[in-house]
Amino acid sequence: MELENHADIVRAIRDLSEVTVTFRSKEDGGARLVRRCAPMDYAASSRAHDKTPRYHFWDFESDSAANHVLSLPASQIESVEVLDTSFDPSSFVTWPTKWAVQRESWGEFN
Numbered sequence: 721m722e723l724e725n726h727a728d729i730v731r732a733i734r735d736l737s738e739v740t741v742t743f744r745s746k747e748d749g750g751a752r753l754v755r756r757c758a759p760m761d762y763a764a765s766s767r768a769h770d771k772t773p774r775y776h777f778w779d780f781e782s783d784s785a786a787n788h789v790l791s792l793p794a795s796q797i798e799s800v801e802v803l804d805t806s807f808d809p810s811s812f813v814t815w816p817t818k819w820a821v822q823r824e825s826w827g828e829f830n
Contacts, residue, residue, distance in 0.1 A: 739757055741777055742797070760778055810828075
């Protein structure tokens, strides 16, 4: 299942635009959280048992020092707002990439 503004999120990935994600956190008992993020991809998670496609974000405001990746199914997301600010993938991508959403603007991280 895709979000209503899926095309805007894909465009934000390609345009390097930050987003604000509002979602219900399973780890926090369903609490409503709002995070400033970099949208990274829309694909099944290699870590989740459920292979339903998920939105993957780099969470700049994560309270976990170890993992800043938010991988959320559409059903857990309340909204995604595209911001006027941009991000630099080199500030957080440190792994070999294999994205589902095609992009040309991420340089060596395409």
